[in-house]
Every structure is written in C-alpha cells, then in structure tokens.
Amino acid sequence: MMRVAVIGGEGIGPEVTAQASRVLAWFSERRRLPVEVAEAEFGLDAYRRTGKVIPPETRAAIEGADAILFGATGGPETAEVPPEARREGSLLKLRRSLDLYANLRPIVTDPALYDSAPLKERVLTGVDFVIVRELSSGIYFGEPRGIETRPDGSRRGFNTNSYTTEEVRRVARFAFELARSRRGRLCSVDKANVMEASVLWREEVIALHAEEFPDVELSHMYVDNAAMQIVRAPGQFDVMVTDNIFGDILSDCAAMAAGSLGMLPSASLGPADEQGRRTALYEPVHGSAPDIAGRGIANPLGSILSVAMMLRLTLGRPDDAILLERAVGDALAHGARTADIAEPGCAPVSTAAMGDAVLASLDRL
Amino acid sequence: MMRVAVIGGEGIGPEVTAQASRVLAWFSERRRLPVEVAEAEFGLDAYRRTGKVIPPETRAAIEGADAILFGATGGPETAEVPPEARREGSLLKLRRSLDLYANLRPIVTDPALYDSAPLKERVLTGVDFVIVRELSSGIYFGEPRGIETRPDGSRRGFNTNSYTTEEVRRVARFAFELARSRRGRLCSVDKANVMEASVLWREEVIALHAEEFPDVELSHMYVDNAAMQIVRAPGQFDVMVTDNIFGDILSDCAAMAAGSLGMLPSASLGPADEQGRRTALYEPVHGSAPDIAGRGIANPLGSILSVAMMLRLTLGRPDDAILLERAVGDALAHGARTADIAEPGCAPVSTAAMGDAVLASLDRL
Ligand SMILES: CC(C)[C@H](C(=O)O)[C@@H](O)C(=O)O
Ligand SMILES: CC(C)[C@H](C(=O)O)[C@@H](O)C(=O)O
Numbered sequence: 132m133m134r135v136a137v138i139g140g141e142g143i144g145p146e147v148t149a150q151a152s153r154v155l156a157w158f159s160e161r162r163r164l165p166v167e168v169a170e171a172e173f174g175l176d177a178y179r180r181t182g183k184v185i186p187p188e189t190r191a192a193i194e195g196a197d198a199i200l201f202g203a204t205g206g207p208e209t210a211e212v213p214p215e216a217r218r219e220g221s222l223l224k225l226r227r228s229l230d231l232y233a234n235l236r237p238i239v240t241d242p243a244l245y246d247s248a249p250l251k252e253r254v255l256t257g258v259d260f261v262i263v264r265e266l267s268s269g270i271y272f273g274e275p276r277g278i279e280t281r282p283d284g285s286r287r288g289f290n291t292n293s294y295t296t297e298e299v300r301r302v303a304r305f306a307f308e309l310a311r312s313r314r315g316r317l318c319s320v321d322k323a324n325v326m327e328a329s330v331l332w333r334e335e336v337i338a339l340h341a342e343e344f345p346d347v348e349l350s351h352m353y354v355d356n357a358a359m360q361i362v363r364a365p366g367q368f369d370v371m372v373t374d375n376i377f378g379d380i381l382s383d384c385a386a387m388a389a390g391s392l393g394m395l396p397s398a399s400l401g402p403a404d405e406q407g408r409r410t411a412l413y414e415p416v417h418g419s420a421p422d423i424a425g426r427g428i429a430n431p432l433g434s435i436l437s438v439a440m441m442l443r444l445t446l447g448r449p450d451d452a453i454l455l456e457r458a459v460g461d462a463l464a465h466g467a468r469t470a471d472i473a474e475p476g477c478a479p480v481s482t483a484a485m486g487d488a489v490l491a492s493l494d495r496l
Numbered sequence: 497m498m499r500v501a502v503i504g505g506e507g508i509g510p511e512v513t514a515q516a517s518r519v520l521a522w523f524s525e526r527r528r529l530p531v532e533v534a535e536a537e538f539g540l541d542a543y544r545r546t547g548k549v550i551p552p553e554t555r556a557a558i559e560g561a562d563a564i565l566f567g568a569t570g571g572p573e574t575a576e577v578p579p580e581a582r583r584e585g586s587l588l589k590l591r592r593s594l595d596l597y598a599n600l601r602p603i604v605t606d607p608a609l610y611d612s613a614p615l616k617e618r619v620l621t622g623v624d625f626v627i628v629r630e631l632s633s634g635i636y637f638g639e640p641r642g643i644e645t646r647p648d649g650s651r652r653g654f655n656t657n658s659y660t661t662e663e664v665r666r667v668a669r670f671a672f673e674l675a676r677s678r679r680g681r682l683c684s685v686d687k688a689n690v691m692e693a694s695v696l697w698r699e700e701v702i703a704l705h706a707e708e709f710p711d712v713e714l715s716h717m718y719v720d721n722a723a724m725q726i727v728r729a730p731g732q733f734d735v736m737v738t739d740n741i742f743g744d745i746l747s748d749c750a751a752m753a754a755g756s757l758g759m760l761p762s763a764s765l766g767p768a769d770e771q772g773r774r775t776a777l778y779e780p781v782h783g784s785a786p787d788i789a790g791r792g793i794a795n796p797l798g799s800i801l802s803v804a805m806m807l808r809l810t811l812g813r814p815d816d817a818i819l820l821e822r823a824v825g826d827a828l829a830h831g832a833r834t835a836d837i838a839e840p841g842c843a844p845v846s847t848a849a850m851g852d853a854v855l856a857s858l859d860r861l
Contacts, residue, residue, distance in 0.1 A: 205689075223690070254719025268636075270657060271690050278692050287659035288696025290656065293636060296650035322741070324570075325588070325636050328644050355748040362727055362752040376687070381740075383720040384749055387727040 132165045133446055136196035137155065137400035142419025143429040143482075144202020150431035151438050157493055158442070158451055166446070169196070173220070173415035174204055179213050179492030184220020193229075198445040200437065201414035206421035227267050228408045231399035232298070233264040233305045235440070236382040236416055238365065242470065244390045258388050260368035261313075263306040264378025266399055269328075270299045270448060271375050278301065283455045294329045294374065299335040301402070306372035307344040316348045316369035320357045320377055354381070382416060391428030391471040392417045396437035400442055411445045413437035427481045428470040432459055435489055454496060461492035497530050498811055501561035503554065506539035507784025508847075509567020515796035515851030516565060516754035516803050518785045519820065522858055523807070527816055530647040534561070538585070539569055543577050549608030551587020558594075565802065565812040566779035568708050573655035592632050596661070596764035598670045599631040601747040601806070603730065607756045608828035610839065625733035626678075629743025630718055631764055632665045634693075636740050657693045664700040666767070671737035672709040673705045681713045681734035685722045685742055697739065719746070721744065726750045747781060756836040761802035763809055778802040778812045792846045795834040797824055800854055819861060826857035 139145030158164040171189040178184050204222050206249040240258040273291030281287050310317040319327035319336045340349045354377045365388045401410035415433025443452035467488035473479035502517055504510030523529040543549050569587050603621040605614045616790050638656030684701045687693035705714045730753045751757040766775035780798025799824040808817035820850040832853035838844035
C-alpha cells in the first residue's frame with residue numbers, strides 16, 4: 132500500500148486538488164491502484180486552528196508519505212499570519228527540508244489547443260520538453276544573505292548564489308538519465324559568461340557527461356538566449372537542466388507555449404534510497420491565484436497531470452500515467468475548457484466540470 | 497559639435513554599425529546635425545594589431561565622446577585572445593568603468609510586421625514598453641565571487657547579488673522619470689519572496705515613489721510572473737524597471753514580441769553632470785552572432801534604431817529621432833525584410849540593402 136498525503140493548501144489549491152483527488156480515487160477503484168490517501172491541512176486555515184502553518188499532524192503525514200500531492204500556497208499576506216510563522220511553514224522550507232533537489236516541469240502542448248482561439252497565436256505544435264530545475268540550492272538558500280544598514284543610514288541587500296560539485300552533479304545526473312530515456316538530448320542553461328557559480332555548473336556538467344553519459348547529446352545555452360529560444364522555437368528542446376532561479380523564470384516563460392500556466396504539472400524529487408525510492412512532491416506549476424480563489428473556475432489540469440507524474444515516478448504505473456494523459460487530451464478534444472483556455476464567446480466550464488470531463492474520458496478510454 | 501565614437505567591434509557588429517553610421521551621416525548632412533564621428537577599433541582585430549582588446553586610442557575616443565555607438569563583442573573565444581586580455585576589454589568592464597547604470601531597452605512592435613508571416617504568430621499589436629535594466633551592479637559585479645576547492649577535492653562556485661539604497665534609487669528615479677514622460681505607469685520587477693536584495697529593491701522603490709513620484713502608477717511583479725506576462729500580454733506594460741540579471745533575461749524574452757532580436761535598440765546611460773549630460777553608449781540588443789558574421793545578412797535595424805535613441809537622449813534632437821523611427825517603419829511598410837524577419841518564399845534583402853531602404857525612406861519623408 133502506498134501512502135499519498137494530499138495537501139490542498141491555500142487560494143485555488145484546495146479546489147484544483149479536489150479534482151486531482153477524484154482522479155486518484157478513480158485509479159484506486161477502477162485500476163486497483165493500492166493507495167491510501169490522507170488529507171492534511173496547510174496554510175492560513177491551519178494557522179487559525181493550530182497556530183502553525185504546517186501543524187504537527189501535517190508534518191507527520193508528510194513524513195509518512197510515499198508521495199505528496201500539493202495544491203498551492205501564498206496569496207495576500209494577511210496580518211493574521213506573522214512573517215516568522217509564514218517562513219517556518221513556507222514551501223521553500225518544505226522543499227529544502229525534504230531535500231527535493233530535482234524539480235521536473237514538462238511542457239507539452241495539447242493538439243486540441245493548437246487551433247483554439249485565443250490560444251492559436253501562442254500554442255506551438257510539437258512542443259514536448261522537460262525543464263529540470265535544481266530546487267534546493269542556489270540563490271534561494273545561499274549564505275550569507277540579509278539586509279545591512281551602513282553608518283550613513285543607507286542599506287545594502289545581498290544574497291549568495293552558490294553551487295557545489297555535488298549539488299550540480301546530482302541534478303545533472305538526473306537530467307542526463309531523463310534525456311537518455313527520451314530523445315537523448317540535454318541542454319544545460321547557465322550564465323557562465325558572467326557568474327562563477329555558472330562556470331562551475333558548466334564544468335561539472337561537461338565532466339559528468341564525459342564520465343557517465345557520452346551517449347547523450349549535450350549542449351549549453353546562456354539563460355538570456357534560452358528565454359528567447361523558449362518563446363521562439365520551444366520545439367527544439369528535449370530536456371533542459373538549469374539552476375534554481377533560472378528554472379523558476381524559464382518555466383513560467385515556457386508556460387505560455389502550452390497555452391496556460393494552469394495546464395502544467397510538476398514533480399519535485401529528493402535523493403533515492405537503497406530501493407530507488409525518492410521523496411516526491413507533486414504540484415501544479417501555478418500558484419495560489421488569490422484573485423480567482425473560491426470561485427470554482429480554476430483549471431485543475433495542472434494538478435491532475437501532476438497525478439499522472441505521480442503514477443509514473445512514484446507509483447510505478449507508467450501505463451496508468453499514459454492513460455491519464457490521454458484522458459486529459461480526450462477531455463480537451465471534446466471541448467472542455469476552463470476560463471484560462473476558453474475561446475471567446477464560448478462559456479467556460481467550472482473546475483469541477485473539468486474534473487468530470489477527465490473522469491468521463493477515463494471511463495470511455 | 498558633438499563627438500560620437502563609432503565602435504563596430506566583432507562578429508556582425510561592424511556590418512550593422514556601418515549602416516547605422518550611414519544614417520548618422522545622413523542626419524549630419526541633410527539635417528545639419530553637428531556631429532563629429534571617430535571610428536575606433538575594439539576586439540580581436542584590435543588585439544591582433546596592438547595586443548589589447550581596447551587599445552589606448554579607443555579608450556581615448558571613448559573618453560572624449562559625447563556618445564558611443566557600439567556594435568557587438570564576443571563570439572568563439574579564439575585561443576588568440578587570452579582570457580585576461582578578454583576580461584580587461586570586456587563590455588561588462590566598459591559598462592562598469594563608465595558607470596552606465598541605466599540600460600534602456602524599448603520593445604515596440606512595428607505595424608508592418610503584425611501580419612507578416614512567419615511573424616504573425618509572434619508579433620503582437622500595440623506593444624510599446626521600455627525595460628529599464630540596472631546595468632552596473634547586482635550579481636554581475638557583486639563580491640565575494642569565485643570558485644573554491646574544498647579539502648575533499650570538490651568545488652564551490654559562488655557569486656553575490658548585492659544592491660544598495662543608492663544603486664536602486666538612481667535607476668528607479670530614472671525609470672520613474674521616464675514613466676512620467678510616457679503613459680505614467682511603472683512596473684518594478686523583483687523576487688522579493690525569495691531574495692533580500694529584492695526586498696531592499698522593492699522597499700526603496702516604494703519609498704522613492706512616495707517621496708518623489710506619487711503621480712506615477714507603481715506596481716510590482718515577481719520575475720517569474722513578469723516573464724510569463726511579457727509573453728502572454730506585453731501590451732500591459734509602459735515602463736518596467738528591474739535588476740541587472742533579470743533585465744538581461746526579460747529583455748531577450750520580450751524580443752520575440754517585436755518579431756526578432758535584430759530589431760531592438762538600447763541605450764546605456766551614466767550619471768548626469770551639472771549640465772544634465774550623461775555618458776551614453778548605444779548598441780543593438782543582439783550579440784555578435786558569429787554564425788552569420790561576414791555574410792552581410794544581419795538586420796541593421798537594432799543599430800539604426802539605437803541612433804534614434806542617441807538623437808533623442810544625447811543629441812537633443814527628438815524630432816529627428818521620430819523621423820528616423822518613422823523611416824524604419826516606412827522601410828518595413830515598403831517590404832524591406834532581412835532574413836530574420838523575411839516571409840517564407842520571399843527573398844530577404846542584405847544588411848546594406850536594409851540600410852539603403854531606410855535612407856530612401858528618410859529622403860522620402
Ligand atoms: C513561490 C515561489 C517561492 C516559488 C519559487 O520561486 O520557487 C514559485 O514561483 C515556484 O516556481 O514554485
Ligand atoms: C554578453 C553578456 C555579458 C551581456 C549581458 O548579460 O549583459 C548580454 O547578454 C547583454 O544583454 O548585453
């Protein structure tokens with residue numbers, strides 16, 4: 132029996148996660164997927180009830196889980212949650228404490244959206260690549276950091292971008308292996324013409340390539356050029372590996388190639404144990420979207436497709452992952468569109484109706 | 497008499513700059529623009545002749561100039577130029593030594609390209625915004641930086657992102673003033689949810705707004721969201737201000753909205769003296785493009801439009817700047833297209849022919 136901790140979180144998180152949970156239940160019932168689901172509280176509501184953004188029960192659920200399905204966190208920082216409590220319970224801290232160093236963000240465009248106004252100006256055919264973002268190091272976590280006040284009263288804010296041999300190699304190894312299982316091409320993105328942290332990054336990637344992955348075709352790109360190429364011709368990429376902050380920016384940049392940020396799933400993986408199992412957190416790429424929270428109009432496909440990643444990467448069910456991805460394509464082909472991807476003049480469906488559409492497609496396929 | 501130092505540099509730099517020089521000469525002859533042009537050497541050729549990437553004559557020309565028109569630098573690092581000589585003569589060092597802290601990158605889409613295949617999927621109507629990129633601080637220059645080897649033989653590469661009150665305020669002041677002269681809206685882009693350097697950035701922008709620019713409409717955006725919004729709906733922006741590395745990435749991301757990186761000009765400005773004059777370097781946003789260098793096919797419009805920025809910002813000729821921008825639009829409307837913006841099946845024009853087309857339009861208008 133595999134244990135999945137389901138944490139809706141804040142903003143639209145609970146709404147989209149509810150649909151993903153229905154999908155997970157479908158696989159448990161119809162495909163005898165041996166999963167045990169435990170829902171856990173996170174965020175403002177948890178803080179109101181317990182004084183903690185991540186209460187002890189939630190920590191326990193996370194620690195006992197084989198996989199976490201996460202919704203979203205953040206939004207207007209209410210005076211209610213003091214900054215320290217927020218920091219203590221931040222997604223960043225969670226990622227770091229679980230050592231989730233490899234963040235996978237697949238960018239795949241659905242054929243049903245190619246000719247779909249208003250997306251047809253944006254959605255490019257034949258895009259299918261994965262950004263592997265280093266998630267537990269870099270400028271997000273480097274020390275020293277802070278804000279200092281100088282004798283003249285002026286201030287200085289500073290952060291450290293830092294990468295070690297080991298930090299680069301483990302995420303690069305992950306990306307090389309992924310590339311080997313796909314079309315065999317890896318593009319490493321850095322800013323080695325400006326930063327020593329990137330020089331080290333590039334040197335370690337090159338060394339690892341020579342030592343362990345000579346069969347993978349490796350290329351390098353500066354981050355500014357990569358941002359442009361992702362917009363101009365995303366079809367050229369197979370697997371891209373990059374650091375924490377570049378991965379953050381580039382994946383949002385790439386989101387538009389898929390039509391909407393709402394479509395995109397992600398997986399964040401930790402180190403493998405002796406049995407090859409990894410701590411894993413699955414979540415849509417989008418955030419808490421406070422402007423539309425509670426209205427039942429958010430796109431649940433990013434969360435639902437995160438379940439497909441879970442089926443593939445944690446639950447050992449690659450065929451079910453493919454089935455679910457096909458069901459999402461089928462629902463789109465049958466015209467289901469939430470507001471973010473709806474054609475002008477066509478009434479969009481609700482979050483729950485998109486969930487219904489995917490379940491109907493699963494029944495049908 | 498104003499002095500302009502013209503430095504073609506490397507790769508396609510000399511080719512595109514030659515066309516921009518012809519345009520400058522046109523204004524000098526036909527519009528009695530009082531400029532004195534001095535060409536200066538920079539890069540590999542200079543190194544071959546003098547042993548320096550920036551020879552003393554070039555330094556003298558730069559120091560004596562009211563404006564610099566720069567082409568491009570970089571490309572395959574030939575073993576011929578040793579890394580120290582390269583660093584000594586790098587564009588980064590030049591920007592820093594001239595204290596060019598405000599880098600303006602306007603993104604304007606030309607109506608003639610809206611319906612122009614293969615661009616019509618990319619070029620969005622009504623885009624007209626300016627990215628003001630901080631250019632002389634941040635992670636490009638912060639100390640400490642380096643690569644260290646640890647006792648176990650592994651290494652660590654590190655850089656410092658650092659911003660002071662003064663560094664933020666001077667570029668923000670520039671951006672607020674620019675916004676005031678345009679549609680009155682400024683969007684400041686940072687990653688204040690992750691970096692203290694960005695927290696300081698945001699706080700200083702907010703304080704300056706309250707103190708000096710309450711009439712400007714100020715908003716804030718995280719850099720990942722900004723990358724997405726620039727692709728999704730660039731028409732929403734008027735002026736954007738951001739740090740050095742974010743500005744680097746976002747401006748390349750935005751380039752596609754204009755159809756091609758080859759179309760985009762830039763101005764890099766230093767502090768104003770008592771007469772309000774600023775050291776200024778004008779250059780296309782594109783790089784040296786070694787793959788097409790020497791073939792006479794590069795798009796010179798980025799360089800030519802940089803001359804328009806020079807007319808406006810250094811030479812005190814706003815009417816001539818508008819005339820030149822109109823001439824570029826007119827040349828495009830008459831069908832002139834270099835390879836980067838050509839329709840499939842239509843023969844593109846050469847770099848020189850695009851220069852001819854702009855000069856013909858100038859004669860006509
Ligand atoms: C909320 C924020 C800290 C986070 C990040 O930058 O990692 C988010 O943008 C993401 O990409 O998951
Ligand atoms: C060449 C490189 C150092 C430079 C930069 O990053 O500033 C370039 O990309 C630019 O944008 O002018």
